[in-house]
Amino acid sequence: MSAVSKMNKKRILKDLRKVLGKENVLSHIEDVIVFEQDAFIMRALPDFVVFPTSTEQVQRIAALASAAHVPIVPRGAGTGVSGGAVPITGGIVTSFSKMNRILEIDVKNRCAVVEPGVINIDISRAAKPYGYFYAPDPSSQMVCTIGGNIAENSGGIHGVAYGVTTNHVLGLEVVLPSGEVVELGGKTLDCPGYDLVGAVVGSEGTLGIVTKITLRLLHMREAFATMVVIFNSLEDASQTVADIMARGIMPSSLELMDNMAIRAVEEAYRYGYPMDADAVLLIELEGVREAMERPFNLIKDIALKNSAREIRTASTQEEREYLWKGRKGVFGAVGMIAPNQFTQDGVVPRPKLPEVLRKVVKIGEKYSLKIANVAHAGDGNLHPLIMFDPRKPGELEKVTQAGEEILRLCVEAGGTITGEHGVGIEKREFLKWLFTDVDLGAMKAVKDIFDPKGILNPGKVFETDIDPKELRVSSIGAAGGGGSGDAWV
């Protein structure tokens, strides 16, 4: 893999235009600059941004990149928060915004076949008339793509009951960096051979380019029961989470917001959360109407034993939707308090939630940083949102240090460094906290088989030996564009 020289650039541009048409290739700096960043804090300029419309075009892009030894970086909606879609050595960013068709809703086989650029929520919208839905629903589901979800093995508010993306992918069509296509899995359950679908899901765009996906659909539930449990203490709220899960109750969602998150949402949107509460739990049960009452009452008892101040229930579908809009709107709401936010993503064993959340608050105090805590609490998956202003000298360093300390806490508590946002460029060196050299060597060997030239999304997941001269990455606070500013063609 090598950086694109000016000579090469002209030739590659000509070839890309031949494959995709002039209208589907961007190369001027004012066009490609839009693609230098995702929702992480680093950025880097691509040389080209291309918009394929078919698997065959993706194959030809890959073959061309492989022959010229230039990087390819797949891109969905750019909502990733670990820098996965940032082209740190430039190259060809391949956007899937024009491969966004739902190809089939197959009710008999309870699955959907879709292209990678389909927006997550559109799958459930398309399945709804048949009585089905697609379960994994990240809070970004109104914009993020299924291709990005596959790459990051995304979770969401339903993870506690239904698992994450990997539990819902039946088959994949994948273009290898060589330009060849492989079909992995499919509509039939239990494909023989190695589980390569499992290997590609969560591989963060480093093993292959996903061009078609077969997804499991679930039948829509008959009834929902949604409650907001209000606490005067964050620790009581998190103890309630641990107790609910230890009691063997299985809510479909069990989410936590602390006071800073509640205030952000209320100041921005007014969804009716109590601004003076130290924390709330948003809990939902779903299933057969008659089976709802017992777990609902058990949850109430557990919450009251943990000094819940008040329990409110949503009595209409409209009220329920309002509560969920509030929870899913936290990230946007925080944007009204501070110019930027650094979203952390750690996991802890659920009994450790009270202790770890208390320590996260202390970290905020230590660095004088505002932190709003939201959590897929039923999964032990924390998302401290650290607010900051990248224009203030030294602020970004403080934020990254605080983020690292939070992850250390999670690991020391027996947890891990990411629940759903991936490693990307953010957490490469933290993998060492969890894995031996032999473990990491086994993972890298898989990468080498799929991508022997190392052209697919280079510098992601593993610590990199890329020549620093080839790196164009810079942080959002830095002056100027991301990196070389060399996308001149």
Ligand SMILES: Cc1cc2nc3c(=O)[nH]c(=O)nc-3n(C[C@H](O)[C@H](O)[C@H](O)COP(=O)(O)OP(=O)(O)OC[C@H]3O[C@@H](n4cnc5c(N)ncnc54)[C@H](O)[C@@H]3O)c2cc1C
């Ligand atoms: C407000 C907000 C809320 C969020 N909430 C959640 C949440 O609740 N749960 C959660 O898990 N995440 C959440 N995220 C993170 C993010 O939305 C997910 O990681 C999402 O899956 C990224 O999808 P995307 O289409 O934006 O992908 P991008 O950011 O464009 O790309 C992500 C990765 O996917 C790769 N990729 C994209 N398309 C392909 C393809 N076709 N083939 C191979 N690789 C590909 C890219 O190279 C990159 O490595 C949130 C982010 C934001 C900003």
